[in-house]
Amino acid sequence: MVILPGNTLGMLGGGQLGRMFVAAARTMGYEVIVFDPDANSPAGKMASKHLEAPYSDRDALDYMVQHCAAISTEFENIPADTLEYLAQFLPVHPSASALRIAQNRVLEKNYFSSQGLNTAPYLAIDSQADIAAANGFEFPAILKTATLGYDGKGQVICESVDELLAIYKKIDGRACILEKKIDLAKEVSVVLCRSESGDIDCFPIAENEHARGILDISMAPADLSQGLAHEVRQAACRIAEGLDYCGVLAVEFFISNDNQVLVNEMAPRPHNSGHYTLDACETSQFEQQVRMMCGLPAGSSRQHTAVAMWNLLGDIWPQDGVPRWDEVMQQGRVKLHLYGKTEARAGRKMGHINCLAGDTGEARQLLAKIKHKLSSA
Secondary structure, eight states: OOOOBTBEEEEEOOSHHHHHHHHHHHHTTOEEEEEOSOTTOTTTTTSSEEEOSOTTOHHHHHHHHHHOSEEEESSTTSOHHHHHHHHTTSOBSSOHHHHHHHTOHHHHHHHHHHTTOOOOOEEEESSGGGGGGGGGSOSSEEEEESSSOOTTTTEEEESSHHHHHHHHHHTTTOOEEEEEOOOEEEEEEEEEEEOTTOOEEEOOOEEEEEETTEEEEEEESOOOOHHHHHHHHHHHHHHHHHTTOOEEEEEEEEEETTOOEEEEEEESSOOGGGTTHHHHBSSOHHHHHHHHHTTOOOOOOOBOSEEEEEEEEGGGSOTTSOOOTHHHHTOTTEEEEEOOOSOOOTTOEEEEEEEEESSHHHHHHHHHHHHHHHHOO
16 A cells, blocks of 8 residues: 555654654655654654653554554554554554564574574573573673663673673563673674565665764765675565565674674664765665655665764763854765754763765764864864
C-alpha cells in the first residue's frame, strides 16, 4: 500500500531523531502526530500534533489508530506491546518482533549468531551462578546490562572473574551480558533501508570515534578496503533480511586488529552515525524512513561529498549563554543542526555539525578547527 502526501504519519518517541523525521515528513507534504510523554519533546514542537501520554495509554493509542496512516518509532525502548496493539489496525515499521530483539543485548547477540555472523565472544549472566562459567572467559571483558543501556551507560570493564563478581553484586542481580574486550582497529556502521518487498539500499559506511562511550565523530566514506566494506554491507543486509525488516536499520561493527568483522549491535531506526546523510547524500536517512513506512521506493543514497560529523554535547555550552555559533555560521561548508532541547547537560546530545569537503581528510581538518573554537570558547 502506498501512502501519499496529505496523509498523517505517527511517530512514537519525541527526541531528536523524531524531530528530524518530522522535518523530512512535513517537507514531503505529510502531517505528523508525535506520541511522547515529554511535554518538552523536541519532535513534538515541530509536529502537527503532540500526544503527551504514556506509551501504554489506550486512549492515545486509539487516537493514533484513528488518525494515522502508518506508524514508526525513533528509539528502541518503546514497549513492544504498544507496537503489537497498533499493528492490528495499521502498518507499523519497525515490527514489534524486531524491537524486542534490539531491546535486549543477549537476544540481539543470539540473533546475530543464528545468522552465521561473527560477534565478540559473549556470555549471558542472569545470576551469580552464571559467573562460574566465566572462569574460562578471556579477560579483560566488558559487563553490560542486557537492557536499557546506551551511550556507554550500564557498561563496566572487568579485568578478572573476581572483579566481575564484585561488580555484579553491586548491580542487584540484573540480567547482563559479558563480552570480550576486542583489540580494535576501528568502529564502523552502516545505515540501510529495506522495503516491504525486500529491496535494500545501503548508505556509505561511516567510520566512528567515541568519547566516554558516546559517539563523538563520524566520517564518511569510511577508510575500509573493498573487501571489508563488502563484508560489512553483506552482514547488515543479512540481519535485515533475517528479520524480514521494513524501515531504516543501523548496524554497528567492530573491525579488529586482525581485520575480523564483528557485529556489535543494531538500532531499528535512523542512527546518530547517519546524520551525515542530511548534508552529504542525495537522500537523508530520515527521508528514507518516511519512504519505507509509506510504501515508496528508496531515494538515492549516493554520497555527493565527503563529510565529518561531530556530536554537539551539552558539555560545550557555557554556563551563562550559548556556544559561539558565529564561528560556525561563517563557514559555508559547515552545517549546524540543533535539536531544540531546552536544557544543556553534560553528555546530552544537543545537536550536530556536518563539515563538508573534497575528501575525509580535509573534512576532518575543518572539523578540528570548529571543534577547537567551540570547545575553548
